[in-house]
Amino acid sequence: MRFKQDFFEQLDGFYSQVYPQPISNPHWLGWSEDAAQLIGLSQPNDELLMQLSANHAAPGASYYAQVYSGHQFGGYTPRLGDGRSIILGEAIGPHDAWDVALKGGGPTPYSRMGDGRAVMRSAVREFLVSEALAALNVPTTRALAVIGSDLPVWRESQETAAITVRLAKSHIRFGHFEYFSYTQQGDKTQLTQLVDFTIQQHFPHLTTDKAGYVQWFNEVVAATAKMIAHWQSVGFAHGVMNTDNMSIIGDSFDFGPFSFLDTFKEDFICNHSDHEGRYAFGQQPGIGFWNLQRLAQALTPLIDSDDLINALNQYQRHLVDQYLQLMGQKMGLPSFEYNQQQVDKKHLDAAQAEQQKQDLALIGEFTTMLEKNQLDYTNSLRQFGQLDPTSTQSSLRDDMQDTVKYDEWFAAYQLRVGKLADINQWQQARNAVNPKYILRNYLAQEAIIAIEEQGDNTKLEQLYQLLRQPFAEQPDMQDFAKRPPDWGQGLIMSCSS
Known part of the structure; x- marks a missing residue:
């Protein structure tokens, strides 16, 4: 992946730089051939797996979490931000540049006491729906891959952590x-x-x-x-x-x-x-x-x-x-x-x-x-x-x-x-x-x-x-x-x- 860093370089104060935490025993669960083409990739490989699971640094990546607020179920929350998503930068594709984000990459300053992880079931669902909507010609963000691990996380019960690699024209x-x-x-x-x-x-x-x-x-x-x-x-x-x-x-x-x-x-x-x-x-x-x-x-x-x-x-x-x-x-x-x-x-x-x-x-x-x-x-x-x-x-x-x-x-x-x-x-x-x-x-x-x-x-x-x-x-x-x-x-x- 070749990155540019327009958001990171031009909007200082709009994010916190934070490095993702690796997941153990990473393995490909899903890979989107169609999304990969958007940023000039072809087949998944071992080194890319290590980069997108945060076990290796991705060359040219900046790693940051954005800050924002929002109305949640009608009530205003003054400070939210990326609590479990870390952006690497904008990957340059054949036609457009796409933000690459690791959703489930670990805690950020905006995690609000959370672990910053995504469970496997949510990561799989986001991967599938992103690509399903795109195939239906519905405007949508995309999902390059979903990566599984053996890292335990707790929700209602013990589950395993996973990462969805999200592509977005804008976050x-x-x-x-x-x-x-x-x-x-x-x-x-x-x-x-x-x-x-x-x-x-x-x-x-x-x-x-x-x-x-x-x-x-x-x-x-x-x-x-x-x-x-x-x-x-x-x-x-x-x-x-x-x-x-x-x-x-x-x-x-x-x-x-x-x-x-x-x-x-x-x-x-x-x-x-x-x-x-x-x-x-x-x-x-x-x-x-x-x-x-x-x-x-x-x-x-x-x-x-x-x-x-x-x-x-x-x-x-x-x-x-x-x-x-x-x-x-x-x-x-x-x-x-x-x-x-x-x-x-x-x-x-x-x-x-x-x-x-x-x-x-x-x-x-x-x-x-x-x-x-x-x-x-x-x-x-x-x-x-x-x-x-x-x-x-x-x-x-x-x-x-x-x-x-x-x-x-x-x-x-x-x-x-x-x-x-x-x-x-x-x-x-x-x-x-x-x-x-x-x-x-x-x-x-x-x-x-x-x-x-x-x-x-x-x-x-x-x-x-x-x-x-x-x-x-x-x-x-x-x-x-x-x-x-x-x-x-x-x-x-x-x-x-």
């Missing part, structure tokens, strides 16, 4: 801006420095002046809305949408008790610590907006309130436009209303606005039927690849208990789809955007159990390879597309998982 979070806004007692120096750095690194087409700041915040609002629209379209529940877990560039970030939906439930909660359902699946769009409001509040020393409010007022438009674009592709709705030219417009005309309203209602009625009939979200959408909109007969109809309601919905759906020139081509287009395979929690759990009980990472490797091609049929892997067994339905995870 800058909403919480960074909150920290440097609220801890400087009216001094805007570091907040300005952070905004300027963020723009120069990640929004280089913008200027670092008042006009550039306004446009930057508008783009952050749009990127956040589009990320959450992707989550809703693929049925992904993040689980812990604290402001310190929100990426400033709109990438899915910091995975804990996440879950993809099995049976569709609007109020599905995947985090067993979320007793009030703050971060339930259906709450994610609203929480995204709430988090952006907290970011806007932190930016008031630099950006006029009216400009911040105007940008926030565009959030719902970005969210709806992106969601309709994605769901329209999944369900085969004509997409000319939502081409990029229309998405970039600030206002839709009356006819387009009415069409959006009707399409949202059509999609909403469909997901309501899924919920009432307790149907699998991913498998139901996949059936659009076998659907003939000119025929009333379909496997979707066969799954419905209330066929009268379905027939009413389908009649409206047929009118919206209209005539098709080539049904085979239409069905192929649906299969290209509706995955057959997702990272179901029970599949991840089976891979984790195999490692825990037999030391066997075969299932992990098999699952990783499966999820690299989520839209392909993969005839030998049909069982992985089935609904979970009873024990695997709606698994709820802890923050330490």
Whole structure:
């Protein structure tokens, strides 16, 4: 790996230099060929294993933990920071530079009495979900590898430590801006420095002046809305949408008790610590907006309130436009209303606005039927690849208990789809955007159990390879597309998982 150190060299005072602590008997559990290509690597080797397990120093690495704050479950925590993640620097790839971080690399000044370690089960889950989301074309951080060890750590019981090697285009979070806004007692120096750095690194087409700041915040609002629209379209529940877990560039970030939906439930909660359902699946769009409001509040020393409010007022438009674009592709709705030219417009005309309203209602009625009939979200959408909109007969109809309601919905759906020139081509287009395979929690759990009980990472490797091609049929892997067994339905995870 070849590193540059822009954050480390340009933002002194924004981090603490800290060296990771090695894990004993390191061994590769998982390796992402796709993520490796992003930073110019090919195959794993013994020396790289020793570097990424902190047993050897990585040439050119700086090793530091960032400081930030954040709103956690609605309450503000003034000082958080990287409690178990240590950044080596920005690895230079063929096209971009990616931060390389060792998640589980040991204690930092921000560990708050914790051991700074990640348990194997959480490291495996983060590795899998990072690469699964990327294959689904959802904006996300990546995972180069997961490294196991025999180092004991204690959670509810004794487990073994592991390290996820995370790649991120940026580790800058909403919480960074909150920290440097609220801890400087009216001094805007570091907040300005952070905004300027963020723009120069990640929004280089913008200027670092008042006009550039306004446009930057508008783009952050749009990127956040589009990320959450992707989550809703693929049925992904993040689980812990604290402001310190929100990426400033709109990438899915910091995975804990996440879950993809099995049976569709609007109020599905995947985090067993979320007793009030703050971060339930259906709450994610609203929480995204709430988090952006907290970011806007932190930016008031630099950006006029009216400009911040105007940008926030565009959030719902970005969210709806992106969601309709994605769901329209999944369900085969004509997409000319939502081409990029229309998405970039600030206002839709009356006819387009009415069409959006009707399409949202059509999609909403469909997901309501899924919920009432307790149907699998991913498998139901996949059936659009076998659907003939000119025929009333379909496997979707066969799954419905209330066929009268379905027939009413389908009649409206047929009118919206209209005539098709080539049904085979239409069905192929649906299969290209509706995955057959997702990272179901029970599949991840089976891979984790195999490692825990037999030391066997075969299932992990098999699952990783499966999820690299989520839209392909993969005839030998049909069982992985089935609904979970009873024990695997709606698994709820802890923050330490």
